[in-house]
Amino acid sequence: MNEHPRVQTMRALKAMQHDLRPLNAPRPLRMQADAHGHIVGVWREGRLTPRRIASVQDHWRIDDEWWREHAIVREYYELLLDDGTLLVAYHDLLQDAWFEQRR
Amino acid sequence: MLWPDVRVACVWIAQLPLRVEVLRHPAWDGRPLVLGGAPGERKVVQLCSPEAEQAGVRPGLPLREVVPLCPEAIVLQPDPVRTASVLESLLTALQRVSPAVEPAEAEDGALYLDIRGLHTVYGDVRNLERAIRAAVPALLRPRIGLANGKFAAATAARMSRPGELRTVPAQATHAFLAPLSVRLLTMLEPETLDRLELLGLHTIGDLVALPFSAVQAQFGPPGARAWRLAHGHADEPVIARSVSVAVHAGLRFDDPLGSVEAVMAAIDQLLAQTFGHPSLQGRSVRQVRLRALLSDGTSWERLYTFKEALSTREAARRALKSKLDLPNGLPPAPIDELALELLGLGGEAARQPGLFVARARQFAEIAEAARQLRARYGRVPLYHAIEVEPWSRIPERRWALVTCEV
Secondary structure (H helix, E strand, O other): OOOOHHHHHHHHHHHHHOOEEEOOOOEEEEEEEOOOOOEEEEEEOOOOOOEEEEEEEEEEEEEEOOOOOOOEEEEEEEEEEOOOOEEEEEEEOOOOEEEEOOO | OOOOOOOEEEEEOOOHHHHHHHHHOHHHOOOOEEEOOOOOOOOEOOEEOHHHHHOOOOOOOEHHHHHHHOOOOEEEOOOHHHHHHHHHHHHHHHOOOOOOEEOOOOOOOEEEEEOOOOHHHHOOHHHHHHHHHHHOOHHHOOEEEEEOOHHHHHHHHHHOOOOOEEEOOHHHHHHHHOOOEHHHOOOOOHHHHHHHHHOOOOEHHHHHOOOHHHHHHHHHHHHHHHHHHHOOOOOOOOOOOOOOOOEEEEEEEEEEEOOHHHHHHHHHHHHHHHHOOHHHOOEEEEEEEEEEEEOOOOEEEEEEEEEEEEOOHHHHHHHHHHHHOOOOOOOOOOEEEEEEEEEOOEEHHHOOOOHHHHHHHHHHHHHHHHHHHHHHHOOOOOEEEEEOOOOOOOHHHHEEEEEOOO
């Protein structure tokens, strides 16, 4: 029995998924808090020392795919670190985990 | 003799390759010298000195017969690099005598000087002769001929003895050439010269006696030119060497180089020196000349002309390596000295790849790289970025890397 063209397309796309590697995937980030629980520094993956947050440049929130099994709820921050680096980090509110990611 | 009606001086060095060897080894002057073939060429006599000729040696004779005929003969191999270098230095020296000097072919050994107007500088042709002789080493035994045209001047030089000046004023040209053999008309093919003799035309005077139209009809343009020259027409100009910019560098080695790798390492160094030269800034190169002095006492020279002008050291290196990798690409003996010269310098604009051709070539190169990676790793670890959901608010959904299928 011949498959419906749509099924064929979906199958081909699924096969393609194996060869697709997402660009700009989030990377885990460790945050440092002070005695009051306020976040004051970040420790990026592969770095020897943490960095202090000098200021927060921007802040936004994404609520998406709430109709799916794994909804996305993220709070993004654009942080200026004490060495002058601009870092975009987000807090995954569902997992309570931090990640860094380019905009 | 003050200044007769002459316009061209010819400096002729008979058997130039042999005289260059005498210049290197003055003790060989007057000894029988024989020039054999280069390695890989026929083993016959190419050229021999008058002393060797007296012993019965002739050009074309097999080399193995030279020693039985003339046991004291010195047999030499062609040394084009030294011959060219001596000719170059002669040309430079003679350019101080006259600004217009036409270089000679190495096998001919004749150089022409345009001497029009030089009477105001030298006053007497004897002074001009002294200036020419001062520029040419005496061991080369230069012969000098002055005439109204190049052919008559060259003939006068050939007819003179070493150390003698032969002058043929314009009005005497016809009388000077008439009794000479038609064999001197070297612009004609040997078959044509044979035909002339078959027709009973043995001297230049015999040819001149014929109407121009008849000679032209029988022998075509070369015959017409020969007739004009035989008549003393002197309308062929002295063509001075055009001044071309060249960049060169050389290296001398304590241990002679024998392998392609060692030669390429030396060439790398020479290319670094030459391409770093300020006069090459923003310019491209069309030709490279390699000259080598070999450990067996001979020399080697190659002039490579590239299909497209090269403007980078790496491109020149690749092009030279492909030439040296060819059979007989390397010199026949280890290299003692190596010199590299960049010629045919042009502007950067000389290298202008096509807009779409370059892209197609780039894809071909990537496809070849992918093929080799697949053979090596069993897969192709090459990816290109594609837009997946560029409208997505979620950054990792917008772009993805996909395996490169080439």
